[in-house]
Amino acid sequence: MTVGLVIVSHSEKIADGVVELASQMAADVAIIAAGGTDDGRIGTSFEKVQKAIARADSGAGTVIMCDLGSAVLTAETALDFLDDGVRERTWIADAPIVEGSVAAAVAAQTGASLAAVLVAASSAGRSDALDQDGDDASIPSPSPGEPRSDGSVDAEQSVTEIDLINREGLHARPAAAFVKLASGFEASVTVNGVDAKSLLRIMSLGLVRGDTLTLRGSGREAEEAITALRDLVASGFGEE
Numbered sequence: 001m002t003v004g005l006v007i008v009s010h011s012e013k014i015a016d017g018v019v020e021l022a023s024q025m026a027a028d029v030a031i032i033a034a035g036g037t038d039d040g041r042i043g044t045s046f047e048k049v050q051k052a053i054a055r056a057d058s059g060a061g062t063v064i065m066c067d068l069g070s071a072v073l074t075a076e077t078a079l080d081f082l083d084d085g086v087r088e089r090t091w092i093a094d095a096p097i098v099e100g101s102v103a104a105a106v107a108a109q110t111g112a113s114l115a116a117v118l119v120a121a122s123s124a125g126r127s128d129a130l131d132q133d134g135d136d137a138s139i140p141s142p143s144p145g146e147p148r149s150d151g152s153v154d155a156e157q158s159v160t161e162i163d164l165i166n167r168e169g170l171h172a173r174p175a176a177a178f179v180k181l182a183s184g185f186e187a188s189v190t191v192n193g194v195d196a197k198s199l200l201r202i203m204s205l206g207l208v209r210g211d212t213l214t215l216r217g218s219g220r221e222a223e224e225a226i227t228a229l230r231d232l233v234a235s236g237f238g239e240e
Contacts (some may be wrong), residue, residue, distance in 0.1 A: 002116030003108040003117045004056030007101060008049055008075050009067040012036030014227050018065070018101050018124035025199075032056045040156040044074040053078060053090060063121060067097045091118055099124035099200060106176050106199045110183035117199050124211035135198035157218045158226040166236040169208035172238035175199055181232055185225035190215040196229070 005022070009015040015035025022031050034052035037043040049064075055060045066072045075092050082090060091114070093100055100121040106121035166174060182189050182196040189196035191213050192205055207213065213233060217226045 001058040001060040002029050002111060003060045003104075003114050004058055005101060005104055005108065006049065006052040006056050006062060006064045007033050007035065007097065007099065008044060008052075008064060009033075009072045010042050010044055011067075012040060014067065014097075018098055021098070021172075021232040022101045022105035022174060025102065025209060026109035028031055028104050029108045030056045030058060031101070031105060044071050046077055046149040049055065049078040049082075051076055052082065053082065053086070057086060057090070059089075061091070061117070063108075063114070063117050064090065064092045065095065065097050065101045065104070066092060067119065082169060089114060095120055095124050097120040100113055102172070103198075103200050109176070110180050110197075112183075120181045120198075121148070123198075130159065157216070158223040159214070159216045160226055160230050161214050162210055162230050162233050164209050164211050164213065164233065165186075166239040167209055168239065169211065170201065170202055170205065172174055172199075174239070175202045177237055178202060181228055182225060185217075185219075185221040185228070187217045187219035187222040187225040189215065189222070189225050189229070191215055 007015045007018045009018070012035035014035035019033045032052040032055045034048040035043065036045065038045045038047060053062055064075045064111045066075055072092060079087055079090060093104065103124040104117045104121035107117045112120065164170065168179065176199060177195055179199045179202065191202060192207070194201040194205060196202065196215070215226050215229055217223070
């Protein structure tokens with residue numbers, strides 16, 4: 001089971017477009033559109049939101065993304081009519097609808113918890129956002145053998161550099177594949193100093209073909225993580 005998403009917009013076309021975009025990077029996540037009124041006009045629909053929540057909820061939780069204030073009001077009204085069990089695992093994210101939906105979808109695709117998906121959504125578009133554990137992901141990990149700020153030394157570290165060879169660089173789809181792979185390891189991994197498990201941080205780097213990636217990992221599976229990520233980059237992400 002993965003956390004599901006509901007996209008509530010005043011425009012049916014916007015909701016459908018966000019679903020199409022996010023689904024490109026999270027094929028296994030239920031992302032349901034609830035845009036426009038019941039008769040296709042601009043506005044929101046209580047019944048559409050209710051039905052979308054029912055479709056998105058697999059038991060792992062549902063995150064609702066909204067575009068404007070009245071969309072939030074419609075979503076909140078729908079929450080009031082849910083059974084207690086469903087209500088407890090259904091939350092409205094305070095996040096930009098496009099960036100937040102993409103970030104949340106990628107997090108859900110990796111099997112992240114409801115809380116982690118909410119954090120991913122709410123961190124989208126905020127340059128000062130911190131990772132879920134509160135650490136600043138823009139601070140690179142120490143070099144092998146170098147002490148951390150608390151005086152400890154992480155003996156298991158791996159570092160490598162590799163050039164991007166795919167034509168479009170780390171745009172949305174390969175970045176999502178990169179994040180999904182990185183999230184599968186018990187290791188802290190950075191790429192050019194930012195968290196390799198954060199889609200928006202990676203995309204904000206604007207890395208294009210020919211740019212060099214510096215991959216640094218620490219933790220129990222650091223070497224395996226760096227090797228797998230390097231191989232993914234070397235493959236060109238399957239792009240021509």
